[in-house]
Amino acid sequence: MRQHQPAHPLLADRGFYLGPMFRRAADRHGAVFVTLDRPLDVDPDLGVDLSYPVLADVVEELSGRLWEAGVRPSEQVVVHKTDNVDIMLLTCAVSLIGAVPVLLSPGLAGPVVGQLLERLHQPWLITDRAKLDGPLTDVDVSALVRQTLSVDDAPGAVPLEKYAGAEPPSPVRLHPRDPALITHSSGTTGVPKLAVHCPNTMWNRLVPQQAMGWPTRGETAALHMSFVHSRFYHLLGVLLRFGSPLVLITDPDPATVGPLLTRHRPGIVETHPNTFVLWEELADAPGAPLSRVRSYGSTFDAIHPRTVRRLLGASRRRAPWLIQLYGQSETGPVAFQWFTRRTAARADGRRVGIGIPGFTRVRVTDDSGRRARPGEPGRIEARTRGRILTYLGAREQYQRQLDGDGWWEMGDMGYRSRLGALYLIDREIDQIDSVHSNLEVEDTLMSRLDELREVVIVPGADGEAVPVVCVRGERPLDPARWQEATAGLPPLAEPRQWRFEVLPMTATWKVKRVEITRMLTESARA
Structure with missing residues (x-):
């Protein structure tokens, strides 16, 4: 199988290969340390203090x-x-x-x-x-x-x-345009799809991420990410290229992560947005584990503004930032957004940034496929050199999301500002008629209620907007505080309080909203 999308002839033979990454890094940088939070299953005797070689x-x-x-x-x-x-x-x-x-x-x-x-x-x-x-x-x-x-x-x-x-x-x-890696989509709406990557499309994702990583080259990086997601391998490729010491975390529990980060003082921290919410408590943890962070990385999903402010406030570096990447397994990052302490104070959580110059373009289209006017909601589409080759065993489904000019339907609704910034409203499948943006309401509630670990707005059995909330420490939700926090928001059903562990999640801690709706519907019928 060969890549079908057009590529610039000078870029066609470039490839990102995973196999030799560590050997090349070892030859270039020597015995840079790599720390784990648990021994390898394939060789437990090595312990947890390892190195590139x-x-x-x-x-x-x-x-x-x-x-x-x-x-x-x-x-x-x-x-x-x-x-x-x-x-x-x-x-x-x-x-x-x-x-x-x-x-x-x-x-x-x-x-x-x-x-x-x-x-x-x-x-x-x-x-x-x-x-x-x-x-x-x-x-x-x-x-x-x-x-x-x-x-x-x-x-x-x-x-x-x-x-x-x-x-x-x-x-x-392998040939740069032959299949070299297969990952799966998040599966938030059903059985995951198998996404086929080739070295050339992976290289086209790697290069812009290398440029973004240049300011923090060589800083110690702490990562808690899905080891089966393509984003992890691109970030790893960037860090190995620049010789960064690595702290690779499997268990996100703040009780164990806090001392680990305190010991290594990372300058780079990347994890899933929902894990960052969990790690908000590290902002005030003993030993100030986040005090040396210069750059936070968040991808897979939009991140709540409250979380951004707390993370940046925990760093004692002069000018830390958080970079948010918007994209999906099929495309890689297609837009990016930077937050600093100053911009985070007035951040709009729905703004996911702009396309990556030279690598991606983003547009919003109306129901007839025409470009939507600035501020007008529509379907988000992206054009990128990093797009996968196909869905294995589901070629027709792949083609349905792709038009003849190479524009890929992201499955999200959004709009663009007059200056070209992209704003995310909701997944198309998650929209509720009575709510302009579930995600916007969730951001507002997270900002107004510090005790919330998570809030998810989903359609209930009768199509009403049902908030499912998780409270830190599993404390009961205060009805008076909830009523005050929901003032001025669209009508919401009575909140359902769940334990965070009960929420159906993907490998990257994305909430499976469709599954929550199914659970609520079955509960209503019982």
Whole structure:
């Protein structure tokens, strides 16, 4: 399969390859430290204090095991295991021998994993006992994959340890426009789609992110991100290029993250917007863990202005900033927005910025497909060199979101200002007739009620706007404060208070609004 979208001839052969990243970084920068919050499942004896060269050795050693097991170039290798940093190392090892990593979130339900495996072409599967004995128990894995490899002693699987010590083969470099990575969409509206990336489109996402990362080159970076999302690998590519020490976090609990950040004093922190809400409490934590942060990175979803203000206020650097990237798995970042302490004080959470010059363009169209006037709501569309090749097994669905000129429907509603800034209203599927913007109401409530961990406005069983709220510490919501906070807002149903852990989430902590509506509807019928 080759890339079908047009590319500039000078850029057509450029590619971003995951396999050699750590070795190149080790050769360039030497023994830069990499700290983990838990040992690797593929080699627990290494501990948690590692380095670029150590991880380069692990990637190459794993590539030798995979080659000895029989994995060959262009074959699909699914990585679906318990969440840990070795998901990333296995991905790099698969890529190093020219095979195609297929990254499935550890949080996916077993039946969903089974459906995604069916869309693939008899892939290899790398997993563990926890998955095979847990979510995958009722999935006929053996009928769907070529062979199952395990990072531990899972029954019915071939342990990768069997091939320990195998000689790593020479690295294999795929054509820049051939499939090289498969990730999945968020699945907020149903079964996730499998997004096919190639080295060339990945390179076109990497370059602008390198430019954004230039001011913080070499700063220690603390990351808590989904290891199955393409954004993680692009950010990793940027940080390795500049020689940044890394703190890779699997468990986002502030009680463990706080001391870890206090010890390493990162200058760069990136995580999911909902994790940043959780980490607001680190702003006043003992040891001031965020005091040295110069740059925060937020992607996957819009971030609440309250959270931006608290994060920037926690830094003691002279001029810290937060950069928000707007995009999706299919496109990569298509717009960006910078916040400083001054701009955050009057930030509009719906403003997601402007297109990336030279790489992306963004427009808003009306129902007839014409460009909407400034301020007029419509469908957000993007044109980018970083767009995926296709949806595996769903080519028609891919084509439906793409017009003949290469404009991609983002599935969001928004508008543009007279100066060209893009404002996000809602996902098209989430709109409620009585509410102009669910997201705007949520931002307002989060700003007025400091005790909220999350608030989500969804259509209820009768189409009314239902607020689902999560309160810090699971304290009861104060009815008087809620009534005061909702003054002047569109009519809302009585709030439903849920524990945060009950909210259905994607791998990047995006709330599955459609699933919440389904849960509310079923509850109303019970």
